Amino acid sequence: MMMQHGKAKAARSNGKKTESAPHEAPAQGIWSGTVSFSLVAIPVRLVKLVEPGRISLHLLHAKDFSPLERAMFCPEEEKIVPQEEIIRGFEIEPGKHVLITGEELESVSPERSRTIEITEFIDIKEVDALYYDHPYFLVPLKGGEKSYRLLAEAMHRTARAGVAKFVLDDREYLVVIMSRDGALAVSTLHYSDEILPENALAPAAEASEENVIKKTIQGMMTGFTPEKYSNDRREKLLSIINKKVKKRAEVEAPEPEEEEAAEGVADLMSALEKSMRATKKGT
Amino acid sequence: MNGKTVTINSRELSLSNLDKDMYPPYGFTKTRLLEYYSLIAQFMLPFLEGRALTLKRYPQGVDRDFFFEKRCPQHRPAWMETAEVPYGEKKVITYCMANNLESLVWLGNLASIELHVPMAKADSPGNPDSMVFDLDPGDGAGVLDCARVALIVRDLLSGLKLESFAKTSGKKGLHVFVPLDPGKTTFQDTKTFSRAVAAIMQKKFPGLVTARMNKEYRRNKVFINWSQNDASKTMVCVYSLRAVEKPSVSFPVSWKDLEKTASQKDPGKFQVLAPEASALAEKKGGFYRELLGMKQRLPHTWA
Numbered sequence: 056m057m058m059q060h061g062k063a064k065a066a067r068s069n070g071k072k073t074e075s076a077p078h079e080a081p082a083q084g085i086w087s088g089t090v091s092f093s094l095v096a097i098p099v100r101l102v103k104l105v106e107p108g109r110i111s112l113h114l115l116h117a118k119d120f121s122p123l124e125r126a127m128f129c130p131e132e133e134k135i136v137p138q139e140e141i142i143r144g145f146e147i148e149p150g151k152h153v154l155i156t157g158e159e160l161e162s163v164s165p166e167r168s169r170t171i172e173i174t175e176f177i178d179i180k181e182v183d184a185l186y187y188d189h190p191y192f193l194v195p196l197k198g199g200e201k202s203y204r205l206l207a208e209a210m211h212r213t214a215r216a217g218v219a220k221f222v223l224d225d226r227e228y229l230v231v232i233m234s235r236d237g238a239l240a241v242s243t244l245h246y247s248d249e250i251l252p253e254n255a256l257a258p259a260a261e262a263s264e265e266n267v268i269k270k271t272i273q274g275m276m277t278g279f280t281p282e283k284y285s286n287d288r289r290e291k292l293l294s295i296i297n298k299k300v301k302k303r304a305e306v307e308a309p310e311p312e313e314e315e316a317a318e319g320v321a322d323l324m325s326a327l328e329k330s331m332r333a334t335k336k337g338t
Numbered sequence: 339m340n341g342k343t344v345t346i347n348s349r350e351l352s353l354s355n356l357d358k359d360m361y362p363p364y365g366f367t368k369t370r371l372l373e374y375y376s377l378i379a380q381f382m383l384p385f386l387e388g389r390a391l392t393l394k395r396y397p398q399g400v401d402r403d404f405f406f407e408k409r410c411p412q413h414r415p416a417w418m419e420t421a422e423v424p425y426g427e428k429k430v431i432t433y434c435m436a437n438n439l440e441s442l443v444w445l446g447n448l449a450s451i452e453l454h455v456p457m458a459k460a461d462s463p464g465n466p467d468s469m470v471f472d473l474d475p476g477d478g479a480g481v482l483d484c485a486r487v488a489l490i491v492r493d494l495l496s497g498l499k500l501e502s503f504a505k506t507s508g509k510k511g512l513h514v515f516v517p518l519d520p521g522k523t524t525f526q527d528t529k530t531f532s533r534a535v536a537a538i539m540q541k542k543f544p545g546l547v548t549a550r551m552n553k554e555y556r557r558n559k560v561f562i563n564w565s566q567n568d569a570s571k572t573m574v575c576v577y578s579l580r581a582v583e584k585p586s587v588s589f590p591v592s593w594k595d596l597e598k599t600a601s602q603k604d605p606g607k608f609q610v611l612a613p614e615a616s617a618l619a620e621k622k623g624g625f626y627r628e629l630l631g632m633k634q635r636l637p638h639t640w641a
Contacts, residue, residue, distance in 0.1 A: 119570065121426065323531065326637060327538045330497025334490060 086223055090193060090206075090232065090239070092173035097203050098196035099171075101223075104240065105190055110292055165227040171241070173217035179233055182216070186244045193232070193239040203239065210234035346440040349417055353447050360399045360451065366585045366612065368449065374579065375446045377616040378587075379439045381623055382577040384630055386442070388459040390423045390433035392572045393445060394452035400581040404451075410434035411448070418444065421460030425570070435460065451581045454572035457528070458520065463569055465520040468629070469528040469636070470573055471535065472563035474511045476548070476556025481608045484512040485600040487539065487547055487560045492593060494535065498637055503629045504596055506608050508580035508588035512596075513573060519633035525569050531636050532564035576626065577615065585612040589619075590626035 084100035091097070114123045126135045143160070144152030171193075195203035210216065211234040221230050228243040343352045356369045375382075393407040408431050410420045418434060418441055425431045436442045436453070445453065457466040471491055473484040488504050491514050495502050502516045518528070536549035539562055548559045555561075566573060574580065574588050589610040591599075599607045610618060 323534050323637070324538065326498060327494065327534055330494050331538060331542055333497050334493040 084194070085191075087196065088169040088171065089199075090171040090173065090219075092217060095202055095206070096170070097206065098199040099193040099203070099239075100196055101241065102192050102194055103189075104192050110289060110296070164225050165222045168222040171219045171221045171230065171232070173219045173232060175218045176210075176215045177218055177231075179214055179216040179231070182231060182244070185250055186247075188228075188243040188245055191241045191243075193241055204237070207234045207237055207239050210239075211237070344443075346443060347438065349415070349440045351415070351440060351444055351447065353443075355449075358399065358449075360396065360449065361583070361585050362399055362401055364584050368447070370612070371449075371451070371579065371585075372443055372446045374585070374612040374615070375442050376439065378577045378619060379442050381616070381619040382575065383436065383438070383442065384627065385576050386436040386453065386455060388421075388437065388461060389435065389455040390421045390431075390460045390463070391436060391445070392454040392456075393434065393448065393450035394454060394581065395449050396451045396581055397449045400451060400583075404581065407450075408433060415444065423460050423463050433460065451579050453575045453578045455575045456569065456572050457567060458525075458569065462520055464524060466518060466523055466525055466528050466567065467520040468518055469516040469523075469532055470566050471514040471516075471532060472507075472511065472566045472573065473514065474507075474556075474561045474563055476553070476559050476561055478558035479556075479560055481506070481510050481512065481605045482600060482603060483546060483560050484510075485596055485608075487543075487562065488512050488514050488596060489593075489600065490539065490543070491535065491562075494539075500634055500636070501632065503590070503626055504593065505576050505588055505590045505626070506610065507574065508578065508586045508610075509582055512591075512608075513588070515629060517629045517632035517634055519635055521633075522635050525567060527636055528567040529564065532562075532567050536562040536564040577619065579612060584609075586610060587612055587615050589615065590623050592622065592625050595622070 084102055086101040087099065089096040090099050115121065116123055127141060128134070129136045143155045143157075145155060146152050193203075210232075216234075217232040219230050219232060221228050223243075229246060230241050230243050233240045233242070340357050341352065341354045342356060343350060345351075353368075353372065356367065356372075358368045360366055360368055360371050390408075394404055395407055396402065396404045408425070410418065410432050411434075414420070414434065419437050420432050421435050422430050422432055434441070434445060436445055456463065457468055457470060458464065459467060471488075473487050473491075475481065475484055492502050492504075495516060500516050502514050504512055504514050507513055533549070536547075539547040540549040546559060548555045548561050549564065550556070551561070551563070551565075565571070576588050576590060578588050580586050580588060586609050591608070
């Protein structure tokens, strides 16, 4: 029954865009181009460094297990709105919008870049951890190995990181390029205006209280060993899935639930009633 | 000998895994499965012809994993006839059809133990040529309860001048079919009608019948599954094997035999196994052929 599931999924997602790709092989390149600074250009491939631990569950119609699709609903007309009738607007006051056309959106989209152009080098310690978003690795392509290694080593020795702007999937990212164990890692960063100002959040504390907390923290200090922590929800969900797959738990779609007896068929009902009365005498 | 090439109607088929026991531990090999479908073909093909098949495949036998297959496998022979039928709003699926013996044998070789067919032919998928009452006994009820319900449904229908035909499900239930004129019938019609019948049966025989899907309502009762009257639904084809412990088949029962068996209270008599099926079809199955091409119309007073 696992097989049924797998098959249906594979067949149905044919040619369809999927939003996430959690099953992507870790080393699969998601972009290739060059990383460059000054006169140096190194051909590289960008690969994901982490596999997001998300387990993707499909939304199915309970009555027959058909995979569901998203549709846009108009509450005014109480109907599903087809793609060609959908436009975009920015709300300027309740109920009032300025329209943004597809062309306008396109005109502000950055062009796909083939290079990660390092414009500055910084001290990596200056980057606040809050800014780090998604980590990737750069893998050297043919002909780029030597300069890749040289760059990685030089950055490692000097504890410097390169800053660059780079377009991936229609979005321009601010990234840092860092040296890690002889390889170049890239992390996308949040833009500073995406990070909420913290002065509004931090209340003033009394010095005496601060000392107590400092002591408590000291007492709880340990080294950071990420292996100690696991995504419990993921582990538990995986174990449920595996158990069900093993037990061949039912994946066959049930029949639909019926509503109350059909309405608007009064004549039919009375004809049936009549026939039923004739029948019942015999049983 | 586990594989073999045969020629049927001058078409070559290579058969595989012939020694595989499809019904362990009962002992019914793929060879016997193919023999069964070959022998029953003359009775079964008229009910398969022109219909988009849903295959229920058990590659490892009935006690192991199975899967439903609607798409006709890509590796099908060129002569295999297929039908393009809409599935849902946007999709079209290419289904296998079994319009001849070689197709049926080829499908059997895929370990398609069960063959399921829609209520409409592929060339007019929105127009059913029959309406079905799928009588499914809940826990604590059995085929004899289904027989009681079937007889009442028959009488109820005949009061409306509609003839009906019964077959066993090959498991524990019974299926009552009402042949219709597809040119004059939509699934909306059959659904409305069958649902009304189920509702009135539930009202008049609350201790025996339920029109509700929910398992709790079905205990000790017969569930009249009217919702099978839908373009997206399929019913197991008459004469199809069923994937239960023994190679039992879905088999026609005349109303006379059904009354007799019901009065004898012998549920075992409803079971027909593959080895005896073709001889029995020869002797008793003839009446069921009348179902084909009988163009009845649902009373349209309510339409």
